[in-house]
Every structure is written in C-alpha cells, then in structure tokens.
Amino acid sequence: MFFEALVNSVPLGEAGSPGIRVAAFIFALLGSALLIWRFLKFTVLPAMRPNLPKEYPYWIPVIGHLRGFVKNSQGLLTQARLYFGNTREPFSVTMGGQTFYIVSRPDDVKAIFRNTTSFTFEIFAREILHDLGCTPGSIISMYGTMEDELKGDKNREKTTARRAREFHIHQMFPGNLLNDIGADFAHYYEKTMSIEHLVTGTKYATQIAPDAVNVSLFTFFSEIFTNAAQDAYFGQVLRKKYPHMAWTLLEFDDLAWQVLFKYPSFLSRKMLNARDRVFDALEDYFASPEGARTDTVWFTRALEKEMRDAGLTNRDIAIMVMTIYWGVATNTRKAGFWLMSYLLFNDELKAVICNEIAPAFKSGEVDQEYIVNDCPRFRGAWDETLRMTAFSSSVRYITRDTVVGNKLLQKGYRIMMPYRQMHLNESVFGDRVEEFASERFVKNPEMRRANMAFGGGATMCPGRHLATQTIMVFVAMLLHKFDVTLDPPNQPFPQVDESIPVLGIIDMKRTHDIQLKLKVRGE
Numbered sequence: 001m002f003f004e005a006l007v008n009s010v011p012l013g014e015a016g017s018p019g020i021r022v023a024a025f026i027f028a029l030l031g032s033a034l035l036i037w038r039f040l041k042f043t044v045l046p047a048m049r050p051n052l053p054k055e056y057p058y059w060i061p062v063i064g065h066l067r068g069f070v071k072n073s074q075g076l077l078t079q080a081r082l083y084f085g086n087t088r089e090p091f092s093v094t095m096g097g098q099t100f101y102i103v104s105r106p107d108d109v110k111a112i113f114r115n116t117t118s119f120t121f122e123i124f125a126r127e128i129l130h131d132l133g134c135t136p137g138s139i140i141s142m143y144g145t146m147e148d149e150l151k152g153d154k155n156r157e158k159t160t161a162r163r164a165r166e167f168h169i170h171q172m173f174p175g176n177l178l179n180d181i182g183a184d185f186a187h188y189y190e191k192t193m194s195i196e197h198l199v200t201g202t203k204y205a206t207q208i209a210p211d212a213v214n215v216s217l218f219t220f221f222s223e224i225f226t227n228a229a230q231d232a233y234f235g236q237v238l239r240k241k242y243p244h245m246a247w248t249l250l251e252f253d254d255l256a257w258q259v260l261f262k263y264p265s266f267l268s269r270k271m272l273n274a275r276d277r278v279f280d281a282l283e284d285y286f287a288s289p290e291g292a293r294t295d296t297v298w299f300t301r302a303l304e305k306e307m308r309d310a311g312l313t314n315r316d317i318a319i320m321v322m323t324i325y326w327g328v329a330t331n332t333r334k335a336g337f338w339l340m341s342y343l344l345f346n347d348e349l350k351a352v353i354c355n356e357i358a359p360a361f362k363s364g365e366v367d368q369e370y371i372v373n374d375c376p377r378f379r380g381a382w383d384e385t386l387r388m389t390a391f392s393s394s395v396r397y398i399t400r401d402t403v404v405g406n407k408l409l410q411k412g413y414r415i416m417m418p419y420r421q422m423h424l425n426e427s428v429f430g431d432r433v434e435e436f437a438s439e440r441f442v443k444n445p446e447m448r449r450a451n452m453a454f455g456g457g458a459t460m461c462p463g464r465h466l467a468t469q470t471i472m473v474f475v476a477m478l479l480h481k482f483d484v485t486l487d488p489p490n491q492p493f494p495q496v497d498e499s500i501p502v503l504g505i506i507d508m509k510r511t512h513d514i515q516l517k518l519k520v521r522g523e
C-alpha cells in the first residue's frame with residue numbers, strides 16, 4: 001500500500017503507465033540516495049574529520065574519477081588541485097575503487113621520501129613483476145616477504161633488490177663506473193653515426209644527397225638509444241642471435257600502458273606477444289655459457305650472480321632484467337626526443353649550444369664530462385626539458401597512520417606524488433611554468449633540486465647521471481657532426497600524448513614525429 005502510494009506520487013500526469021511510474025520512482029529514489037550519499041561523503045564527513053585529506057568529489061561510487069584519469073591524468077589532477085583552491089594540501093582521488101592521496105607540496109613530498117618506515121615502495125614493484133609473469137617465489141627471493149616490507153625499513157634485512165640498487169649506483173654514478181658505461185654508449189654512437197650506416201644499416205633513413213639523409217626523429221632516437229643500451233648491457237651474444245630485439249622491446253614499450261592498466265590478456269595479445277619474445281630472447285641469453293658473455297658492463301654479470309645465488313631461474317632472471325632494459329629504453333629515447341625538439345624549434349638556442357659544445361671535440365674524441373659540466377646553456381635546456389616532460393609519479397604505500405603537514409595519512413592507502421603537478425608550482429619555478437624557458441635553470445641552478453623528473457628518496461632513479469650524460473653526449477655528437485634541420489621547415493611542434501600512462505617521460509602523439517635533414521658538416 002505504502003509503496004503504491006509512493007509510486008503514484010511521482011508526477012507524470014495522466015500519460016504515465018504503471019511501468020513507467022515504477023521506473024520513474026526507482027530513478028527518483030536512486031537519484032535522491034545519490035545526492036544524500038554525495039552530501040554526506042563530500043560535505044558532512046570532511047567537516048567532521050578536518051584532519052583527513054579532503055576527497056575530490058565524484059558521482060559514481062567505486063568508479064570515481066577512473067575515466068578522467070585514464071583520459072588525461074594530469075588534467076584531472078590539475079582540476080582537483082584548483083578545485084581545492086591550489087593550496088597544495090594533500091587531497092584524495094578515488095579511481096576504480098582505489099583511493100590515492102595526492103601530495104605535491106615540496107615539504108610534504110620531502111617528509112614522505114624521508115620516512116621509509118611509514119611509506120614503502122616495493123609493493124608496487126612486486127605488483128608489476130607479478131603482472132609481467134614473475135613467479136611468486138622469485139618475487140620473494142628478490143624483495144623478501146610482504147610481512148617484512150610492512151615492518152618498515154629499519155627492521156629489514158638487505159634484500160636482493162636492494163643489492164641490485166647498489167649495483168646500479170656502482171655502475172652509473174660519477175666516481176664509480178659511469179665512465180665505463182658512458183664510453184660504451186659513445187662507442188655505439190660513433191659506430192652508427194655515418195651516412196653509410198644510416199642508409200644501409202637502418203630502415204628509416206632516406207638518402208637525399210651524397211652527404212645528407214632524411215630521418216624521422218623519434219624512430220631514429222628510439223633505435224639508437226635502445227641498441228646502445230642493449231650492446232652495453234648484453235654484448236654481442238645477444239646482438240648476433242637477436243639482431244632486431246630492440247624493435248621487439250619498443251613494440252612492447254608502445255603498448256606497455258596495458259600492463260599498467262592491467263588489461264585482460266584477450267585484449268592485449270600484441271603486447272603480450274612482444275613481451276614474451278623479449279623474455280624468450282633474454283632467457284636464451286642467460287642460458288648460454290657465461291664465458292661467452294663477458295663483453296658486458298660490470299652490472300649485468302654482478303646482478304646475474306646475485307640472482308643465481310638467490311635461486312632465480314633463467315626465466316625469472318630474464319623478466320627482472322627486462323624491466324631494467326625497458327626502463328633504460330623507454331625514458332632515454334623520449335627525453336632525447338624532447339630535448340632535440342626544443343633545440344630544433346629554436347635556432348638561436350641551437351646555435352648557442354653548437355658553439356658551447358665545440359671545445360668538447362678538440363682532441364678528436366668527445367669529452368663527455370665537458371659536455372655535462374661545462375656547457376651551462378645546454379645543461380639548462382636539458383634540465384628544462386626534464387621539467388616539462390616528466391609526467392609520472394613517485395608512489396608509496398602507507399604502512400601506519402602518519403601525519404604529513406597537518407593531514408593524517410591513513411594506513412593502507414596509497415600516495416601519488418605527481419611530478420607534473422610539482423613542476424607547475426610557480427612559487428618554486430617562477431613565471432610561466434607552462435612554457436619551456438631554456439634559461440630558467442641557468443639563472444638559478446639551485447632549482448635542479450626541485451626537478452623531480454628522476455623521482456626522489458630511496459627510489460630516486462639510479463640511472464639519472466647516465467641518462468643525463470648519454471643523452472647530452474649523443475645530441476652534442478649529432479649537432480657537431482651534422483647540420484640538423486627540420487625538413488620540411490614548417491612542421492608544428494610535437495604534441496604530448498596525455499592519454500597514455502608512462503613510467504617517466506611523456507610520449508608524443510605518434511602522428512607528430514618530426515622529419516629531419518642531417519647534412520654532414522664541412523671540415
């Protein structure tokens with residue numbers, strides 16, 4: 001009776017049939033419930049618990065802001081930051097049932113990086129390795145048990161993963177073995193930087209004169225950096241058996257967002273196929289006699305021994321090592337692409353840098369340290385490129401309730417510290433933060449400390465010195481050897497593709513690759 005009276009109270013006039021009336025009633029009921037839920041969740045509860053980060057409101061429970069995040073994550077986070085008055089206090093965003101605290105105020109970020117007991121990272125590495133196909137046993141061999149991780153840093157033994165980080169630092173820091181690996185990369189560049197090699201050894205260069213070729217910038221840089229890294233890390237055994245593996249890795253990298261979004265296998269066959277071909281090749285490589293694999297950087301052999309001692313199989317070693325090969329290739333090619341693009345679209349800056357780097361080539365061999373340390377305008381352009389193109393986030397899992405700033409971050413939640421949001425902070429980087437300003441860091445090199453492109457704290461990229469050196473050296477060698485120009489000259493500046501999640505540097509819209517002319521400079 002009561003239900004019938006309520007249904008009949010829905011104002012549909014004479015035309016409403018009983019079916020329509022019931023549907024309209026349910027609709028009105030759900031709508032009211034939604035409004036009440038929204039009012040309680042985003043107005044009443046925050047007022048009752050002002051010490052918790054406020055939540056960015058949404059309409060569909062559980063799904064939250066998933067769609068907006070997938071479409072354009074930084075756009076969504078900027079909207080949310082402005083919604084809360086740009087105070088940069090921690091706030092939270094729910095996406096697909098998972099709530100993240102978003103933190104971008106420099107002091108809060110520092111506090112989170114410092115506190116390795118309340119905030120851990122490795123759960124994310126475990127998840128990605130699991131999604132890539134590593135066995136649970138091998139993940140525990142690398143990272144220890146989850147229970148140990150939740151105890152926090154001070155109470156843990158050093159795991160194989162921690163040892164791997166130390167090995168990276170030993171291989172890639174100035175004063176350690178950086179010069180060795182830097183020399184390997186430069187050697188690869190010298191070997192391949194000729195008209196003859198570009199025309200006969202690659203598929204993407206077209207000869208237009210005896211001393212000139214056309215190339216597509218992104219394809220060119222992808223191939224160079226990935227192969228240089230491959231030869232340095234795995235030597236000639238892999239090169240001879242799998243000469244085109246770099247392309248397979250890049251095929252995977254282009255679709256790797258499907259791993260990050262946990263796509264079901266029936267929707268990601270192409271990505272899985274490329275991934276498995278890389279795993280197979282590396283497994284085969286690690287199964288081949290060690291004596292034949294000595295022409296690699298120290299790191300590969302040291303890590304292999306460590307992982308064997310921890311009981312990993314060749315397949316597991318292949319998967320772990322593939323993540324390193326992937327990490328090197330994906331960010332290096334994109335960062336190099338953006339740096340070169342900024343120079344190509346600014347003739348004055350390009351000319352200044354060509355003059356600045358010239359002394360590095362006086363002896364006939366490239367002086368890598370000179371390029372990194374004694375060319376301030378070039379270094380400034382690199383730092384600004386990183387600021388402009390770093391679109392990923394440092395992430396942490398909260399192991400115990402902890403106050404950051406004046407907000408309580410609750411156990412079990414995840415934290416996202418998005419670099420783009422931090423790089424758009426005018427109080428840190430000055431005016432016109434949306435624009436590339438090549439002298440921003442030259443005028444104030446201290447700003448580098450706030451440049452988050454390589455992350456921070458215990459997980460800060462151990463490859464940052466190598467990446468800086470090898471990209472700057474390659475671009476310098478290219479500008480020194482060739483007159484590099486846009487061809488045709490009136491191309492638009494490439495656009496970023498914000499719809500694809502990345503592990504560091506943002507991708508560009510693939511329809512916007514830049515066409516170049518490389519013409520050998522006269523002696």
Ligand code: HEM
Pocket residue numbers: 165168324327328331332335392393394395453454455456457458459460461462463464466467468503504505
């Ligand atoms: C421009 C190039 C590069 C960029 C922008 C970049 C960026 C990053 C970022 C953002 C992180 C995560 C930091 C965090 O969570 O706080 C990271 C981690 C890492 N990067 Fe890089 N990277 C680059 C090149 C390299 C290279 C050349 C290597 C060489 C092996 C490398 C190896 C690593 C490793 C091993 C980690 C994981 C560190 C850990 O969890 O302890 N990266 N990188």
